[in-house]
Amino acid sequence: MAGTIVYMEDVTVDFSGFKALNRVNFFIDKGELRFLIGPNGAGKTTLLDVICGKVRPEKGRVVFGDDTDILRLSEHRIARCGISRKFQTPSIFANLTVFENMELSLKRKRGIFSSLFYTMNSKDMHKIFSTFEVVGLKGEAHQKAGSLSHGQKQWLELAMTIIQEPMLLLVDEPVAGMTGKERSRTGEILMEIAKEKSVLVVEHDMNFVRHFARKVTVLHEGGILCEGTFEHVKNDPVVIDVYLGRGGEEKEDALS
Ligand SMILES: Nc1ncnc2c1ncn2[C@@H]1O[C@H](COP(=O)(O)OP(=O)(O)OP(=O)(O)O)[C@@H](O)[C@H]1O
Ligand SMILES: [Mg+2]
The missing domain is CATH 3.40.50.300 (P-loop containing nucleotide triphosphate hydrolases)
Incomplete structure:
Protein backbone atom coordinates (compact mmCIF):
# COMPACT_ATOMS: atom_id res chain seq x y z
CA MET A 1 0.00 0.00 0.00
CA ILE A 83 -13.88 8.66 4.54
CA SER A 84 -15.83 7.93 7.74
CA ARG A 85 -15.98 9.92 10.91
CA LYS A 86 -16.82 8.52 14.29
CA PHE A 87 -18.20 11.26 16.49
CA GLN A 88 -17.91 11.35 20.27
CA THR A 89 -21.64 11.05 20.99
CA PRO A 90 -22.88 7.66 19.91
CA SER A 91 -25.64 7.79 17.31
CA ILE A 92 -26.85 4.26 17.90
CA PHE A 93 -30.52 3.33 18.28
CA ALA A 94 -30.94 2.28 21.90
CA ASN A 95 -34.18 0.34 21.33
CA LEU A 96 -32.76 -1.78 18.54
CA THR A 97 -30.48 -4.72 19.09
CA VAL A 98 -26.76 -4.53 18.38
CA PHE A 99 -27.34 -6.64 15.27
CA GLU A 100 -30.21 -4.43 14.05
CA ASN A 101 -28.03 -1.34 14.43
CA MET A 102 -25.44 -2.99 12.19
CA GLU A 103 -28.13 -3.92 9.67
CA LEU A 104 -29.23 -0.27 9.54
CA SER A 105 -25.69 0.86 9.00
CA LEU A 106 -25.35 -1.50 6.03
CA LYS A 107 -28.63 -0.16 4.60
CA ARG A 108 -27.47 3.43 5.04
CA LYS A 109 -24.52 2.68 2.83
CA ARG A 110 -26.82 1.46 0.07
CA GLY A 111 -28.88 4.65 0.03
CA ILE A 112 -32.65 5.07 0.55
CA PHE A 113 -34.01 3.47 -2.61
CA SER A 114 -32.04 0.25 -2.76
CA SER A 115 -32.40 -0.20 1.00
CA LEU A 116 -36.22 -0.31 0.60
CA PHE A 117 -35.88 -3.61 -1.23
CA TYR A 118 -33.02 -4.91 0.84
CA THR A 119 -33.11 -8.34 2.40
CA MET A 120 -30.21 -9.63 4.44
CA ASN A 121 -28.11 -12.19 2.58
CA SER A 122 -25.57 -14.59 4.04
CA LYS A 123 -22.65 -12.48 2.81
CA ASP A 124 -23.87 -9.47 4.79
CA MET A 125 -24.62 -11.65 7.80
CA HIS A 126 -21.05 -12.92 7.65
CA LYS A 127 -19.76 -9.34 7.32
CA ILE A 128 -21.66 -8.26 10.42
CA PHE A 129 -20.37 -11.15 12.50
CA SER A 130 -16.79 -10.76 11.34
CA THR A 131 -17.02 -7.07 12.32
CA PHE A 132 -18.33 -8.17 15.74
CA GLU A 133 -15.17 -10.29 16.04
CA VAL A 134 -13.04 -7.17 15.55
CA VAL A 135 -14.84 -5.14 18.20
CA GLY A 136 -15.70 -8.03 20.54
CA LEU A 137 -19.50 -7.74 20.47
CA LYS A 138 -20.43 -11.19 19.19
CA GLY A 139 -21.95 -12.18 22.51
CA GLU A 140 -24.07 -9.01 22.61
CA ALA A 141 -25.52 -9.28 19.08
CA HIS A 142 -29.10 -9.76 20.24
CA GLN A 143 -28.96 -7.43 23.21
CA LYS A 144 -30.62 -3.99 23.04
CA ALA A 145 -27.95 -1.40 22.20
CA GLY A 146 -29.26 0.78 25.05
CA SER A 147 -28.23 -1.86 27.59
CA LEU A 148 -24.55 -1.86 26.55
CA SER A 149 -21.84 -0.28 28.70
CA HIS A 150 -20.41 3.09 27.62
CA GLY A 151 -17.36 1.35 26.13
CA GLN A 152 -19.44 -1.24 24.28
CA LYS A 153 -21.60 1.53 22.78
CA GLN A 154 -18.46 3.20 21.43
CA TRP A 155 -17.30 -0.12 19.98
CA LEU A 156 -20.69 -0.67 18.36
CA GLU A 157 -20.38 2.76 16.83
CA LEU A 158 -16.92 1.84 15.53
CA ALA A 159 -18.36 -1.41 14.13
CA MET A 160 -21.17 0.53 12.41
CA THR A 161 -18.58 2.79 10.84
CA ILE A 162 -16.19 0.10 9.63
CA ILE A 163 -18.92 -2.09 8.15
CA GLN A 164 -19.40 0.70 5.64
CA GLU A 165 -15.86 -0.13 4.50
CA PRO A 166 -14.21 3.29 4.64
CA MET A 167 -10.62 3.61 3.46
N1 LIG B 1 -17.43 26.94 14.38
C1 LIG B 1 -16.51 27.68 15.01
N2 LIG B 1 -16.60 29.03 15.07
C2 LIG B 1 -15.66 29.76 15.69
N3 LIG B 1 -14.57 29.25 16.32
C3 LIG B 1 -14.44 27.91 16.30
C4 LIG B 1 -15.39 27.06 15.66
N4 LIG B 1 -14.99 25.77 15.81
C5 LIG B 1 -13.83 25.83 16.52
N5 LIG B 1 -13.51 27.12 16.81
C6 LIG B 1 -12.32 27.55 17.54
O1 LIG B 1 -11.18 27.09 16.83
C7 LIG B 1 -10.17 26.64 17.73
C8 LIG B 1 -9.82 25.21 17.43
O2 LIG B 1 -10.92 24.39 17.82
P1 LIG B 1 -10.88 22.81 17.76
O3 LIG B 1 -12.22 22.35 18.20
O4 LIG B 1 -10.42 22.36 16.43
O5 LIG B 1 -9.77 22.49 18.86
P2 LIG B 1 -9.30 21.08 19.44
O6 LIG B 1 -7.84 20.98 19.22
O7 LIG B 1 -10.15 19.99 18.91
O8 LIG B 1 -9.54 21.29 21.01
P3 LIG B 1 -10.05 20.25 22.14
O9 LIG B 1 -8.84 19.47 22.55
O10 LIG B 1 -10.53 21.13 23.23
O11 LIG B 1 -11.12 19.40 21.56
C9 LIG B 1 -10.74 26.86 19.13
O12 LIG B 1 -10.22 28.07 19.63
C10 LIG B 1 -12.23 26.95 18.92
O13 LIG B 1 -12.83 27.78 19.88
MG1 LIG C 1 -11.53 18.67 19.74
Whole structure:
Protein backbone atom coordinates (compact mmCIF):
# COMPACT_ATOMS: atom_id res chain seq x y z
CA MET A 1 0.00 0.00 0.00
CA ALA A 2 2.13 2.84 -1.22
CA GLY A 3 1.22 6.51 -1.32
CA THR A 4 -0.80 8.86 0.78
CA ILE A 5 -4.44 8.37 1.76
CA VAL A 6 -4.94 12.04 2.54
CA TYR A 7 -2.79 15.03 1.75
CA MET A 8 -3.28 18.60 3.01
CA GLU A 9 -1.33 21.49 1.65
CA ASP A 10 -1.24 25.01 3.05
CA VAL A 11 -4.67 24.65 4.66
CA THR A 12 -6.06 27.64 6.52
CA VAL A 13 -9.40 27.70 8.36
CA ASP A 14 -10.53 31.12 9.43
CA PHE A 15 -13.42 31.54 11.91
CA SER A 16 -14.25 35.26 11.62
CA GLY A 17 -10.62 36.34 11.77
CA PHE A 18 -9.43 33.56 14.10
CA LYS A 19 -7.22 31.02 12.35
CA ALA A 20 -8.16 27.61 13.74
CA LEU A 21 -5.76 26.08 11.19
CA ASN A 22 -2.91 28.17 9.84
CA ARG A 23 -1.15 27.02 6.66
CA VAL A 24 -1.11 23.34 7.67
CA ASN A 25 0.79 20.78 5.61
CA PHE A 26 -0.11 17.27 6.68
CA PHE A 27 -0.36 13.83 5.15
CA ILE A 28 -1.11 10.28 6.19
CA ASP A 29 0.17 7.22 4.35
CA LYS A 30 -2.14 4.43 3.25
CA GLY A 31 -2.52 1.88 6.04
CA GLU A 32 -1.20 4.22 8.73
CA LEU A 33 -2.51 4.56 12.29
CA ARG A 34 -1.76 8.19 13.13
CA PHE A 35 -2.37 10.00 16.41
CA LEU A 36 -3.04 13.73 16.56
CA ILE A 37 -2.42 15.43 19.89
CA GLY A 38 -2.18 18.98 21.19
CA PRO A 39 -3.65 21.40 23.75
CA ASN A 40 -7.31 22.40 23.88
CA GLY A 41 -8.20 24.65 20.98
CA ALA A 42 -5.15 23.57 18.93
CA GLY A 43 -7.33 22.81 15.91
CA LYS A 44 -7.43 18.99 16.09
CA THR A 45 -11.19 18.62 15.65
CA THR A 46 -11.13 21.31 12.96
CA LEU A 47 -8.55 19.28 11.04
CA LEU A 48 -10.86 16.24 11.13
CA ASP A 49 -13.77 18.51 10.11
CA VAL A 50 -11.83 19.65 7.05
CA ILE A 51 -11.06 16.08 5.97
CA CYS A 52 -14.70 14.99 6.22
CA GLY A 53 -16.00 18.18 4.57
CA LYS A 54 -17.81 19.61 7.61
CA VAL A 55 -15.61 22.71 7.59
CA ARG A 56 -14.35 24.36 4.40
CA PRO A 57 -10.91 25.97 4.50
CA GLU A 58 -10.40 29.46 3.17
CA LYS A 59 -7.18 28.40 1.56
CA GLY A 60 -5.26 25.27 0.63
CA ARG A 61 -5.66 21.91 -0.99
CA VAL A 62 -6.91 18.60 0.40
CA VAL A 63 -6.48 15.48 -1.71
CA PHE A 64 -7.87 12.05 -0.86
CA GLY A 65 -6.24 8.95 -2.36
CA ASP A 66 -4.50 9.57 -5.65
CA ASP A 67 -6.35 12.59 -6.94
CA THR A 68 -9.74 13.20 -5.31
CA ASP A 69 -10.07 16.90 -4.54
CA ILE A 70 -12.05 16.87 -1.30
CA LEU A 71 -12.77 20.58 -1.35
CA ARG A 72 -14.96 20.14 -4.42
CA LEU A 73 -17.14 17.45 -2.85
CA SER A 74 -20.12 17.61 -0.48
CA GLU A 75 -19.87 15.95 2.95
CA HIS A 76 -22.09 13.17 1.68
CA ARG A 77 -19.95 12.54 -1.41
CA ILE A 78 -16.78 12.51 0.71
CA ALA A 79 -18.33 9.82 2.91
CA ARG A 80 -19.23 7.79 -0.18
CA CYS A 81 -15.65 8.11 -1.42
CA GLY A 82 -14.46 6.23 1.67
CA ILE A 83 -13.88 8.66 4.54
CA SER A 84 -15.83 7.93 7.74
CA ARG A 85 -15.98 9.92 10.91
CA LYS A 86 -16.82 8.52 14.29
CA PHE A 87 -18.20 11.26 16.49
CA GLN A 88 -17.91 11.35 20.27
CA THR A 89 -21.64 11.05 20.99
CA PRO A 90 -22.88 7.66 19.91
CA SER A 91 -25.64 7.79 17.31
CA ILE A 92 -26.85 4.26 17.90
CA PHE A 93 -30.52 3.33 18.28
CA ALA A 94 -30.94 2.28 21.90
CA ASN A 95 -34.18 0.34 21.33
CA LEU A 96 -32.76 -1.78 18.54
CA THR A 97 -30.48 -4.72 19.09
CA VAL A 98 -26.76 -4.53 18.38
CA PHE A 99 -27.34 -6.64 15.27
CA GLU A 100 -30.21 -4.43 14.05
CA ASN A 101 -28.03 -1.34 14.43
CA MET A 102 -25.44 -2.99 12.19
CA GLU A 103 -28.13 -3.92 9.67
CA LEU A 104 -29.23 -0.27 9.54
CA SER A 105 -25.69 0.86 9.00
CA LEU A 106 -25.35 -1.50 6.03
CA LYS A 107 -28.63 -0.16 4.60
CA ARG A 108 -27.47 3.43 5.04
CA LYS A 109 -24.52 2.68 2.83
CA ARG A 110 -26.82 1.46 0.07
CA GLY A 111 -28.88 4.65 0.03
CA ILE A 112 -32.65 5.07 0.55
CA PHE A 113 -34.01 3.47 -2.61
CA SER A 114 -32.04 0.25 -2.76
CA SER A 115 -32.40 -0.20 1.00
CA LEU A 116 -36.22 -0.31 0.60
CA PHE A 117 -35.88 -3.61 -1.23
CA TYR A 118 -33.02 -4.91 0.84
CA THR A 119 -33.11 -8.34 2.40
CA MET A 120 -30.21 -9.63 4.44
CA ASN A 121 -28.11 -12.19 2.58
CA SER A 122 -25.57 -14.59 4.04
CA LYS A 123 -22.65 -12.48 2.81
CA ASP A 124 -23.87 -9.47 4.79
CA MET A 125 -24.62 -11.65 7.80
CA HIS A 126 -21.05 -12.92 7.65
CA LYS A 127 -19.76 -9.34 7.32
CA ILE A 128 -21.66 -8.26 10.42
CA PHE A 129 -20.37 -11.15 12.50
CA SER A 130 -16.79 -10.76 11.34
CA THR A 131 -17.02 -7.07 12.32
CA PHE A 132 -18.33 -8.17 15.74
CA GLU A 133 -15.17 -10.29 16.04
CA VAL A 134 -13.04 -7.17 15.55
CA VAL A 135 -14.84 -5.14 18.20
CA GLY A 136 -15.70 -8.03 20.54
CA LEU A 137 -19.50 -7.74 20.47
CA LYS A 138 -20.43 -11.19 19.19
CA GLY A 139 -21.95 -12.18 22.51
CA GLU A 140 -24.07 -9.01 22.61
CA ALA A 141 -25.52 -9.28 19.08
CA HIS A 142 -29.10 -9.76 20.24
CA GLN A 143 -28.96 -7.43 23.21
CA LYS A 144 -30.62 -3.99 23.04
CA ALA A 145 -27.95 -1.40 22.20
CA GLY A 146 -29.26 0.78 25.05
CA SER A 147 -28.23 -1.86 27.59
CA LEU A 148 -24.55 -1.86 26.55
CA SER A 149 -21.84 -0.28 28.70
CA HIS A 150 -20.41 3.09 27.62
CA GLY A 151 -17.36 1.35 26.13
CA GLN A 152 -19.44 -1.24 24.28
CA LYS A 153 -21.60 1.53 22.78
CA GLN A 154 -18.46 3.20 21.43
CA TRP A 155 -17.30 -0.12 19.98
CA LEU A 156 -20.69 -0.67 18.36
CA GLU A 157 -20.38 2.76 16.83
CA LEU A 158 -16.92 1.84 15.53
CA ALA A 159 -18.36 -1.41 14.13
CA MET A 160 -21.17 0.53 12.41
CA THR A 161 -18.58 2.79 10.84
CA ILE A 162 -16.19 0.10 9.63
CA ILE A 163 -18.92 -2.09 8.15
CA GLN A 164 -19.40 0.70 5.64
CA GLU A 165 -15.86 -0.13 4.50
CA PRO A 166 -14.21 3.29 4.64
CA MET A 167 -10.62 3.61 3.46
CA LEU A 168 -9.91 6.29 6.06
CA LEU A 169 -11.44 6.38 9.53
CA LEU A 170 -11.39 9.58 11.62
CA VAL A 171 -11.89 9.20 15.37
CA ASP A 172 -12.10 12.07 17.87
CA GLU A 173 -11.19 11.25 21.49
CA PRO A 174 -12.29 7.60 21.40
CA VAL A 175 -11.45 6.75 25.02
CA ALA A 176 -13.08 9.74 26.75
CA GLY A 177 -15.15 8.51 29.70
CA MET A 178 -13.88 4.93 29.45
CA THR A 179 -12.45 2.73 32.19
CA GLY A 180 -8.80 1.64 31.98
CA LYS A 181 -9.80 -1.78 30.66
CA GLU A 182 -12.08 -0.27 28.04
CA ARG A 183 -9.26 2.04 26.96
CA SER A 184 -6.88 -0.87 26.36
CA ARG A 185 -9.55 -2.76 24.46
CA THR A 186 -10.26 0.33 22.32
CA GLY A 187 -6.56 0.65 21.49
CA GLU A 188 -6.47 -3.00 20.40
CA ILE A 189 -9.59 -2.49 18.27
CA LEU A 190 -8.10 0.56 16.56
CA MET A 191 -4.89 -1.36 15.84
CA GLU A 192 -6.93 -4.22 14.39
CA ILE A 193 -8.90 -1.79 12.19
CA ALA A 194 -5.63 -0.18 11.07
CA LYS A 195 -4.49 -3.50 9.59
CA GLU A 196 -6.87 -2.87 6.72
CA LYS A 197 -7.62 0.85 6.80
CA SER A 198 -5.91 4.14 7.47
CA VAL A 199 -6.93 5.60 10.83
CA LEU A 200 -6.50 9.10 12.25
CA VAL A 201 -7.11 9.36 16.00
CA VAL A 202 -7.34 12.56 18.07
CA GLU A 203 -6.60 11.83 21.73
CA HIS A 204 -5.58 13.62 24.92
CA ASP A 205 -4.85 10.54 27.01
CA MET A 206 -1.04 10.33 26.88
CA ASN A 207 -0.93 6.89 28.43
CA PHE A 208 -3.17 5.65 25.64
CA VAL A 209 -1.11 7.43 22.97
CA ARG A 210 2.13 6.05 24.42
CA HIS A 211 0.80 2.48 24.20
CA PHE A 212 -0.79 2.52 20.78
CA ALA A 213 0.77 5.26 18.65
CA ARG A 214 3.30 4.59 15.95
CA LYS A 215 3.51 8.10 14.59
CA VAL A 216 2.24 11.19 16.39
CA THR A 217 1.55 14.69 15.09
CA VAL A 218 1.42 17.57 17.56
CA LEU A 219 -0.80 20.51 16.70
CA HIS A 220 -0.60 23.85 18.48
CA GLU A 221 -2.44 27.09 17.73
CA GLY A 222 -3.48 25.87 14.31
CA GLY A 223 -0.02 24.77 13.20
CA ILE A 224 1.99 21.56 13.25
CA LEU A 225 4.62 21.70 15.94
CA CYS A 226 6.28 18.33 15.72
CA GLU A 227 5.87 14.89 14.20
CA GLY A 228 7.45 11.50 14.90
CA THR A 229 7.35 8.59 17.32
CA PHE A 230 5.82 9.13 20.77
CA GLU A 231 9.32 9.11 22.29
CA HIS A 232 10.43 11.74 19.82
CA VAL A 233 7.54 14.18 20.38
CA LYS A 234 7.48 13.64 24.13
CA ASN A 235 11.10 14.76 24.38
CA ASP A 236 10.71 17.75 22.08
CA PRO A 237 11.35 20.85 24.25
CA VAL A 238 8.67 22.92 22.51
CA VAL A 239 6.06 20.17 22.90
CA ILE A 240 6.96 19.87 26.59
CA ASP A 241 6.64 23.61 26.94
CA VAL A 242 3.26 24.11 25.29
CA TYR A 243 1.53 20.80 25.92
CA LEU A 244 3.07 18.33 28.32
CA GLY A 245 4.28 21.05 30.66
CA ARG A 246 7.78 21.60 31.94
CA GLY A 247 8.95 18.28 33.41
CA GLY A 248 6.66 16.55 30.88
CA GLU A 249 7.18 13.14 32.45
CA GLU A 250 5.31 14.10 35.64
CA LYS A 251 2.47 15.68 33.69
CA GLU A 252 2.25 12.62 31.50
CA ASP A 253 2.03 10.33 34.51
CA ALA A 254 -0.65 12.54 35.97
CA LEU A 255 -2.68 12.02 32.82
CA SER A 256 -2.45 8.25 32.94
N1 LIG B 1 -17.43 26.94 14.38
C1 LIG B 1 -16.51 27.68 15.01
N2 LIG B 1 -16.60 29.03 15.07
C2 LIG B 1 -15.66 29.76 15.69
N3 LIG B 1 -14.57 29.25 16.32
C3 LIG B 1 -14.44 27.91 16.30
C4 LIG B 1 -15.39 27.06 15.66
N4 LIG B 1 -14.99 25.77 15.81
C5 LIG B 1 -13.83 25.83 16.52
N5 LIG B 1 -13.51 27.12 16.81
C6 LIG B 1 -12.32 27.55 17.54
O1 LIG B 1 -11.18 27.09 16.83
C7 LIG B 1 -10.17 26.64 17.73
C8 LIG B 1 -9.82 25.21 17.43
O2 LIG B 1 -10.92 24.39 17.82
P1 LIG B 1 -10.88 22.81 17.76
O3 LIG B 1 -12.22 22.35 18.20
O4 LIG B 1 -10.42 22.36 16.43
O5 LIG B 1 -9.77 22.49 18.86
P2 LIG B 1 -9.30 21.08 19.44
O6 LIG B 1 -7.84 20.98 19.22
O7 LIG B 1 -10.15 19.99 18.91
O8 LIG B 1 -9.54 21.29 21.01
P3 LIG B 1 -10.05 20.25 22.14
O9 LIG B 1 -8.84 19.47 22.55
O10 LIG B 1 -10.53 21.13 23.23
O11 LIG B 1 -11.12 19.40 21.56
C9 LIG B 1 -10.74 26.86 19.13
O12 LIG B 1 -10.22 28.07 19.63
C10 LIG B 1 -12.23 26.95 18.92
O13 LIG B 1 -12.83 27.78 19.88
MG1 LIG C 1 -11.53 18.67 19.74
